[in-house]
Amino acid sequence: MYGKFQEHLQSEIAAIKEAGLYKKERTICSPQGAEITLADGSKALNFCANNYLGLADNKRLIEAAKKAMDERGFGMSSVRFICGKQDLHEKLEKAISDYFHTEDTILYAACFDANGGVFEPLLTAEDAIISDALNHASIIDGVRLCKAVRYRYANADMEDLERCLKEAQAQRFRIICTDGVFSMDGNVAPMDKICDLAEKYDALVMVDESHSAGVVGPTGHGVAEQFGLYGRIDIFTGTLGKSFGGAVGGFTTGRKEIIEMLRQRSRPYLFSNSLPPMLCAAGIELFKILSEGNELHDRQQENVAYFSEKMIAAGFDIHPTQSAICAVMLYDPILAGNFAAEMAKENIFVTSFTYPVVPKGKDRIRVQLSAAHTREQLDKAIAAFVKVGKKLGVIK
Numbered sequence: 115m116y117g118k119f120q121e122h123l124q125s126e127i128a129a130i131k132e133a134g135l136y137k138k139e140r141t142i143c144s145p146q147g148a149e150i151t152l153a154d155g156s157k158a159l160n161f162c163a164n165n166y167l168g169l170a171d172n173k174r175l176i177e178a179a180k181k182a183m184d185e186r187g188f189g190m191s192s193v194r195f196i197c198g199k200q201d202l203h204e205k206l207e208k209a210i211s212d213y214f215h216t217e218d219t220i221l222y223a224a225c226f227d228a229n230g231g232v233f234e235p236l237l238t239a240e241d242a243i244i245s246d247a248l249n250h251a252s253i254i255d256g257v258r259l260c261k262a263v264r265y266r267y268a269n270a271d272m273e274d275l276e277r278c279l280k281e282a283q284a285q286r287f288r289i290i291c292t293d294g295v296f297s298m299d300g301n302v303a304p305m306d307k308i309c310d311l312a313e314k315y316d317a318l319v320m321v322d323e324s325h326s327a328g329v330v331g332p333t334g335h336g337v338a339e340q341f342g343l344y345g346r347i348d349i350f351t352g353t354l355g356k357s358f359g360g361a362v363g364g365f366t367t368g369r370k371e372i373i374e375m376l377r378q379r380s381r382p383y384l385f386s387n388s389l390p391p392m393l394c395a396a397g398i399e400l401f402k403i404l405s406e407g408n409e410l411h412d413r414q415q416e417n418v419a420y421f422s423e424k425m426i427a428a429g430f431d432i433h434p435t436q437s438a439i440c441a442v443m444l445y446d447p448i449l450a451g452n453f454a455a456e457m458a459k460e461n462i463f464v465t466s467f468t469y470p471v472v473p474k475g476k477d478r479i480r481v482q483l484s485a486a487h488t489r490e491q492l493d494k495a496i497a498a499f500v501k502v503g504k505k506l507g508v509i510k
């Protein structure tokens with residue numbers, strides 16, 4: 115049987131390559147950080163990680179994880195409703211609730227699971243989910259797993275959201291769901307307007323803080339802090355894999371009864387292993403670090419401002435950003451691909467994004483700034499952008 119199926123896969127893979135969409139992976143042989151070492155021993159500056167606060171190689175997190183591994187072992191070998199949890203899981207859930215000013219939190223193996231398991235337990239075919247068109251794949255999959263009626267509004271378009279809310283008045287309950295920061299443009303969802311519309315049209319609000327937590331808001335506590343919306347957002351989901359240390363782990367945090375119901379019915383929680391104790395301990399330490407001061411967040415913000423300003427002065431077209439994501443617009447798929455390849459030759463890692471990941475003609479290089487980047491490293495990256503930009507005729 116495999117012969118025919120193998121031929122089918124080989125031709126599909128060839129088509130992916132032909133379309134220029136084949137994904138290759140480089141091999142890193144050092145900790146994740148501003149500077150990384152590759153398998154051949156060469157070094158490069160990394161501007162494509164979600165390591166926004168530079169904590170992926172943080173000594174305190176590593177120590178906390180090691181200590182927990184010595185004291186609590188390697189893994190839980192179970193799901194929580196069968197074997198229970200450790201106090202470390204409870205403490206991490208409490209730390210997340212405190213950080214987001216919410217009532218309770220439920221941990222998942224990843225935010226992909228949090229989003230996959232949030233809608234189906236709460237809503238039925240009588241209800242409506244109203245989703246931003248640019249929401250993350252995991253929200254889209256979570257919505258697909260739920261029988262609620264689906265509505266989709268254009269990215270951050272409040273008129274279009276209002277149209278959906280009017281149409282959805284026929285349903286029993288309505289929920290608006292959105293990313294906090296959209297990962298292609300780096301724009302922040304207009305949460306104040308979303309919450310106002312939610313109130314007017316009697317809808318719940320859910321936001322995925324994966325790219326916004328640790329970054330957005332005066333002290334980086336996310337969109338509720340940014341817009342002064344504590345108590346008005348019903349559900350937050352997020353990841354421990356970006357600003358919050360960069361390992362793995364996800365969570366849903368929000369109203370007490372919502373979290374209580376998820377513990378009873380959310381399938382990625384019920385039927386998947388609980389987080390290993392070392393990740394819980396590192397997570398607890400992470401929120402302690404964040405509570406001690408705002409330096410990492412401030413440095414991250416300064417780095418975005420510095421980088422954008424210098425790039426605009428050099429003549430690049432930078433998409434206005436409100437996050438750690440800086441899109442250098444090139445408007446051509448081949449140019450964007452070549453640009454990223456030329457940057458790699460300069461030992462600067464940035465990612466090109468082309469259709470269908472971004473709209474046709476909106477091809478770009480995405481740069482992700484971190485608190486870990488030094489001024490000198492930013493200057494090196496900017497110099498490489500200028501060199502490649504001139505070579506490829508993007509700037510004069």
Ligand SMILES: *Cc1c(COP(=O)(O)O)cnc(C)c1O
Nearest residue numbers: 224225226250322324353355364
């Ligand atoms: C990265 C990301 C996720 C997935 O997070 P994991 O914890 O890595 O599964 C979910 N939602 C958004 C918006 C993200 O950016």
